[in-house]
Amino acid sequence: MSDRDDDDNKDKLRSAEWFGRQDSYGFIYRSWMKNQGHTADMFQGKPVIGICNTWSELTPCNGHLRMLADHVRRGVYAAGGFPLEFPVTSLGESNMRPTTMLFRNLVSMDVEASIRSNPLDGVVLLVGCDKTTPASLMGAASVDLPTILVSGGPMLSGRWKGRQIGSGTDVIRFKEAVRAGEMSVDEFMSAEAAMSRSAGSCMTMGTASTMASLCEGLGIALPENGAIPAVDARRQALAFEAGRRAVAMVREKQRMSDVLTRAAFLNAVRLNAALGGSTNAVVHLLALAGRLGVQFTLDDFDAAGRDIPCLANLMPSGKYLMEDFFHAGGVPAVLAEISDRLDLSATTVTGRTLGAVIGGAEVHDRDVIFPLDTPFKPAGGIAVLRGNLAPDGAVIKPSAATENLMVHRGRALVFDGPDDLKARIEDPDLDVDETTVLVLRNCGPKGYPGMAEIGNLPIPRVMLEKGVLDMVRISDARMSGTAYGTVVLHVAPEAAAGGPLALVETGDMIELDVPGRRLHLDIAEDELERRRARLAPFVSPYGRGWERLYVEHVQQADTGADLDFLVGGSGDYVPRVSH
Template sequence: MTGQAAGPADGAGERHAGHAGPAGPAAASAAASVSAAASASAASGPVSAAGPAGPAGGAATGPTAERAGEPRTGERLRSHQWYGTGGLRSFSHRARTRQLGYLPEEHLGKPVIAVLNTWSDINPCHVHLRDRAQAVKRGVWQAGGFPLEFPVATLSETFQKPTPMLYRNLLALETEELLRSYPVDGAVLLGGCDKSTPALLMGAASADLPAVFVPAGPMLPGHWRDQVLGSGTDMWKYWDDRRAGLIGDRELAELETGLARSPGTCMTMGTASTLTAAAEALGVTLPGASSIPAVDSGHERMAAASGRLCVDLVHRDLRLSSVLTREAYEDAVTAVLALGGSTNAVIHLIALAGRSGVRLTLDDFDRIARTVPVLADLRPGGRYLMEDFHFAGGLPGFLTRIADLLHRDRPTVAHPTLREQLAGALVHNADVIRPRERPLADEGGVAVLRGNLCPDGAVIKHIAAEPRLLRHTGPAVVFPDYRTLQRTIDDPALGITPGHVLVLQNAGPVGGPGMPEYGMLPLPAYLLKQGVRDMVRISDARMSGTSYGACVLHIAPESAVGGPLALVRNGDLVTLDVPARTLRLEIPDAELARRRAAWTPPPRRYERGYGALYTEHITQADTGCDFGFLARPGRTPDPCAG
């Protein structure tokens, strides 16, 4: 049954059982048993990968074990360059590892697994990952490997300002360089909050070692009085109710205690859930891992199994480049669109694909979106939450609904093919995971727009907008920056009506900088009091995956670099036509040319430091907002050479 772990995944026997033994047959059989566990996972539901199949150390069975081959031990390991080549440096490395408290037989000749942990006290989405890292290390020991934990940057969506997106590429760079410069053979990546997932995978893809991603998992559902709350989504909803005078300070204080009840990421299909689902669809997690609630005991079992699996991947030298193929990215896009996932996935998947040498574009999203229905009835576009999705079948069950749209003969980290990974996966609740004949929407949840206002593209999550606004023409009310918007939006003198189009400039990758989640522009309080809850809003910003509304986002090129959005003035007519996939500024070309000639760029906000580096090298939204010098594969020096 979905949610039940198969086998003694909690770590039978000694906590570090067998870690002191030398590499050899024992390590090989441990790795093989991990293969058997992974291959059995799909048949038992989305959490079953969290337990080994059969007795520990038993003969390997299943498709993954059949291709395991000879274990990569001793001189065939990358870490051998540090420890086993002879000479002064190897002598020094072995001495310093003894200084860490380890005997040579505990690590020499064994796969060294980096456990990259984004835990910190300030990140509520990841606060449980300190314990999960211990489970991962336990799994590595059990499989005959040698785990080393690395603390890496924590990107807290809630607390980090001006936006964690400013630091996604920094974590990606840190991940790549740590994996490249230290004696590691494989990596387990622990993350889940919005920018952490793409950052860890971008860095790991560039380093191209065997790697497994461990999603942080969604938090428990929220509760307030008789209402079930979705984090983020209901925060925006009730904050608008507060601004409209419908609830008071007492209700707001009660809501504070009920919105986020446990560690973990937002339990709606927001950015975190979208990106971890995309990671699973790509094939870099254990089956079903992306939806296990953060505080469920199955989450710890999954973490331990991921450690065991990573050792197996090292033995088989299955690197991320073998998994992150063109077909894998197309399947991830298909899954995201069918889930009604976050618009942020567009930027992150384009950036991640670039690190893999795959050119993924907005045209790919548009092409796939026209063929994929939305089948996940999840907030903010639907009714249910991630725990409901998990016990309805999780992503393995969900993917069976769209299996004919997927490339099922590509490999994953857990199985030789996606087809085998999905074998036996079931859907247990057809209201949460809908059948094809009863979709939430006929086309994918994100639409790509083109027009003279967004020559390089823009996106809108149309399933989260009021349908009446999907075709709309209205006069623009322009805000040159977010601070001006905050200061003036409630001023009745602006004369904003429900038919106006709210326009925010200078909130993109350079202008933000970091493209903050300002895209769900607040509505005037006096309109909220009249019952208005949606208007057309356009910007070069992003919005939270838990947000909603007729919000056109990611306009490229952005206004801060001279994109047409910078030329919009109060009163200009703007036409949005989602069915036609167009966004137009109804101004003659000659007038636009005159305005462009008079335009001057706004001053950059950062004069030094990382912010200045970021604004100098960041690319536009349509190409993934990566640094130009990182955005493609390329040769890098051997860290041990010379």
């Protein structure tokens, strides 16, 4: 190919490999598309923007995305682009069993294949319920086209008996109140309809709102993406602007990798700390960085977020909900509060730097968003713990924990998986007291499989009846971003991978030291080796399908629980035509 050919092709749209051909293939691509009513001028050099939609009626949080896609479409048309919507597998945490995390990597493969194999120049990702956000980002990152993300937004605040109630967080509180005899079953049921009263995702700072907010910190979403309520007209306007901006990004050749740099990930870690965001952000950001080949590790969560206090008074760490957060200034206001801790030169999908994006942000309610010098809670980041019980790391969310349990020593009470937990946790004769450390294992990426959100073990009934509301809990599982308590999660390696958690026995002493970042099993090394020699190897019950592929290839939590063969992007190459 001559230098002149290179010059001719450098500004060529990717979609031209399909629609710009003057041969039988071009005839097929254009002719079949025209059966949907598309006119000839749509195929004449307009940027083709894919609207990647995770809409599904089985995913309540994403049930309104079909309507939101129409606003994206209008924005694409307004900018002179050609919008084409396509579906991908959706993940709804409220309905799917055993856990949507089992399918996050599968959806990422669906997104990657759909983008790569089709005539797309840029992409708008429509997401909502929490795993659809990382899954879509991971898949799109592996192709690395100009990409912008639009979240569906949180539900309106729940209201019951004159007070606000929040998704997930109050479900947990109500459930424990019923178990303790402090709330009737009838009251529990009456709160049900009052909690989820509009379209949208959880209105607490759970994983859905955390990831939607962190996308602002990453620069991959427009300002206000994190907090505008789902039913607010400004959410529709944001979708319109995203469609319009996607066309401009194609023309400017701004790829995902131009936005999602190491600086962007460190900014997101600091934002997560200030928000008191979900521990699930750890596995999602690590996996996303892995797809891009960005140097970013578990230790970066501790190092970058350690000196950032929690500024957001939001459930589960506080009392307010996402609607209040939006009216208080939302994510831009929090970013402005911690601006001196951020890399403000990081680029965003707006085409401007992060510093320029948050330049005029203001806080409108200091009871919702606190100042940096007088924060809501002093500890906001994710603490990464290490020791002989978690040699590759474990995490805890200090803002959601009980302060006097952050340094603790107690004897272990071990549960060998969710069935064992369910069978014994209500036992009135359970040998437990307030100093006991509850240990749940075989619930990690391989062991469950999928690393379900069951790490916040219920407090044993006998302890609830004594008024004990929190205990130290340790597992290789995850917990919902709406949950709270002194809960150590993501212990790596997990028990099913032969990690030390598999060696713990009931009665062993465990030491937790969050300030010292230490998690220690007080057992001699030679005794641990004897136990390891007796340990039966993990045998997966799955012999076919996705579950088998997942168990055979999933990595551990400390690197994001992605599949090993998906790590590292492969770019936007155009698949060859059939012959």
